[in-house]
Amino acid sequence: MAIGEFAFIAKHLRPLAAGVPGALGLQDDAALLDPPPGAELVLTKDAMVAGVHFLADDPPAQIAQKLLRVNLSDLAAMGAAPLGYLLALARAKETSEAWLAEFCRGLAADQAEFGIGLLGGDTVSTPGPLTLSLTAIGAVPKGEALRRSTARPGDDIWISGTIGDGALGLKVLRGRLAGLPAAHRDALVERYRLPQPRVACGAGLVGIAYAAMDISDGLVADLGHIADVSGVAAVVEAASVPLSTAAAAALAIDPQMRDAVLGGGDDYELLFTAPPDAAPSIAALAAGLGLPLTAIGRIEAGRGVRVVDAAGAEIALARAGYTHG
Amino acid sequence: MAIGEFAFIAKHLRPLAAGVPGALGLQDDAALLDPPPGAELVLTKDAMVAGVHFLADDPPAQIAQKLLRVNLSDLAAMGAAPLGYLLALARAKETSEAWLAEFCRGLAADQAEFGIGLLGGDTVSTPGPLTLSLTAIGAVPKGEALRRSTARPGDDIWISGTIGDGALGLKVLRGRLAGLPAAHRDALVERYRLPQPRVACGAGLVGIAYAAMDISDGLVADLGHIADVSGVAAVVEAASVPLSTAAAAALAIDPQMRDAVLGGGDDYELLFTAPPDAAPSIAALAAGLGLPLTAIGRIEAGRGVRVVDAAGAEIALARAGYTHG
Numbered sequence: 001m002a003i004g005e006f007a008f009i010a011k012h013l014r015p016l017a018a019g020v021p022g023a024l025g026l027q028d029d030a031a032l033l034d035p036p037p038g039a040e041l042v043l044t045k046d047a048m049v050a051g052v053h054f055l056a057d058d059p060p061a062q063i064a065q066k067l068l069r070v071n072l073s074d075l076a077a078m079g080a081a082p083l084g085y086l087l088a089l090a091r092a093k094e095t096s097e098a099w100l101a102e103f104c105r106g107l108a109a110d111q112a113e114f115g116i117g118l119l120g121g122d123t124v125s126t127p128g129p130l131t132l133s134l135t136a137i138g139a140v141p142k143g144e145a146l147r148r149s150t151a152r153p154g155d156d157i158w159i160s161g162t163i164g165d166g167a168l169g170l171k172v173l174r175g176r177l178a179g180l181p182a183a184h185r186d187a188l189v190e191r192y193r194l195p196q197p198r199v200a201c202g203a204g205l206v207g208i209a210y211a212a213m214d215i216s217d218g219l220v221a222d223l224g225h226i227a228d229v230s231g232v233a234a235v236v237e238a239a240s241v242p243l244s245t246a247a248a249a250a251l252a253i254d255p256q257m258r259d260a261v262l263g264g265g266d267d268y269e270l271l272f273t274a275p276p277d278a279a280p281s282i283a284a285l286a287a288g289l290g291l292p293l294t295a296i297g298r299i300e301a302g303r304g305v306r307v308v309d310a311a312g313a314e315i316a317l318a319r320a321g322y323t324h325g
Numbered sequence: 326m327a328i329g330e331f332a333f334i335a336k337h338l339r340p341l342a343a344g345v346p347g348a349l350g351l352q353d354d355a356a357l358l359d360p361p362p363g364a365e366l367v368l369t370k371d372a373m374v375a376g377v378h379f380l381a382d383d384p385p386a387q388i389a390q391k392l393l394r395v396n397l398s399d400l401a402a403m404g405a406a407p408l409g410y411l412l413a414l415a416r417a418k419e420t421s422e423a424w425l426a427e428f429c430r431g432l433a434a435d436q437a438e439f440g441i442g443l444l445g446g447d448t449v450s451t452p453g454p455l456t457l458s459l460t461a462i463g464a465v466p467k468g469e470a471l472r473r474s475t476a477r478p479g480d481d482i483w484i485s486g487t488i489g490d491g492a493l494g495l496k497v498l499r500g501r502l503a504g505l506p507a508a509h510r511d512a513l514v515e516r517y518r519l520p521q522p523r524v525a526c527g528a529g530l531v532g533i534a535y536a537a538m539d540i541s542d543g544l545v546a547d548l549g550h551i552a553d554v555s556g557v558a559a560v561v562e563a564a565s566v567p568l569s570t571a572a573a574a575a576l577a578i579d580p581q582m583r584d585a586v587l588g589g590g591d592d593y594e595l596l597f598t599a600p601p602d603a604a605p606s607i608a609a610l611a612a613g614l615g616l617p618l619t620a621i622g623r624i625e626a627g628r629g630v631r632v633v634d635a636a637g638a639e640i641a642l643a644r645a646g647y648t649h650g
Binding site for chain 2: 026034035039040042043045053073074087090126128133136137145214225229284
């Protein structure tokens, strides 16, 4: 191993905790966190394994940012503002100090981007692949957290940003969509590698949205989660689903990519429901954020998710989502 | 793989979150935690890898309990009462459902023992060894957390329980100390496999102790951490260090085991300092807990840790601790 545990902590991790009051310089048994007045805390934890959740030759800084951002996306889905995070890092034999330095550079960049710091964690060695786990902590006004289980018949279904870029980016990395212009291919790969957690959007939806979650398993699968736990049905109008320029170009080349768009994961956009009279507030939020928020369907009584075309006829989709990881 | 991710969560993990208000049935993007009034939160995260931090044929329930307890010990070291935990579990190809069921049975037992519940987490697959990460959250009265950096010259050094059992238990597992009676060998192995986090003791020391930490790297190494970050020296009287009956018998058979006792890890007792006039309060706490609390030395001006014999002469020890993991 290129660098010992204590030296790695001192050289690469401690700077990430500098100026973070409760991190105590990573020198104590645990971290302290003073909860904001009137706040409820929101806690989430995701793990990533080399060769399973990222590719071995992905840029280390982007791996760090993806790990942090998928957790921030979970906080955003509940309307929480991020406060800090803890990191567990199991280093493989082949993990070099240069790799670790780049990984920590990615964390530092996103700490600045999202205004958070490293609170604590653990570093160990593993004879297996590099394995990462991150716990993110956020705060939401008490009793106001957005939930999955609160969608109601009559709600509109909304989505932030655009859908399908993450899944199409993974296809590009696997050699598909070779006919797409390079700029579009790069844009899709960037979306796959570097999700944009909708932190400000999530916080802005507190008091407006009824139900919310982030899209990690795919639009249809995740809408299915909301429908299941809320005990309702969801109908999506395929033509309303917002696409990026790159995704629209991919669909123009290969219409079969529609299944990847509607069923693929890794978008990390927010999926939420709201009563029709919330539309003006949502439009105002979208304008304030500079982020498209698009109504794509409606919640009804019943069960399950249907995707329909412009004429209202159901579209059959290949099953996707649900089982990765 | 014997059981899919969603089925594993539903069958084995969801029961661990039953009745935990903020866990939301493990059906949401994150967990909620309502901080107790006037509390500061304490957060800690430890990772364990099969073949590195536990032996492949250790009982799964004890692996679960050790993972949870080393984290609870970190909370105890800061004086915090545990509130809940998140778990990340990377399952190896060979991890059977029976193993997972036993692992979760261990968690359930300790949830009852320590009055906490599963708040959330993540389960993934790994091509490498089974890898675990646990984040524990506790609460301590605001501004009252025990720290490592607050030892002062003139403080007495105290220790809870007995020292060396964990390190000697590991030696027994590796085939050493064969001359020891079976009951003693079993007692030492039990201490290695199943630490007793001093949760009530830690909470009881708030307002009494000046500095505290838990012993995971070994008495001398961990006292070194306190001395380093407090900017003081520590002197330990070897004869005062409290031993269990089993550890005393081991030392009688093999006096060279003293280095393992003073330098070995995995005791998870609390090491703390307090001014001499706190002795009556500490004695009262010990009586109330039914747990020995023993003064083993003193904090002085200077740097470093010295271990001395009854005549005050320094004892040289083999270097230990500091680099595992």
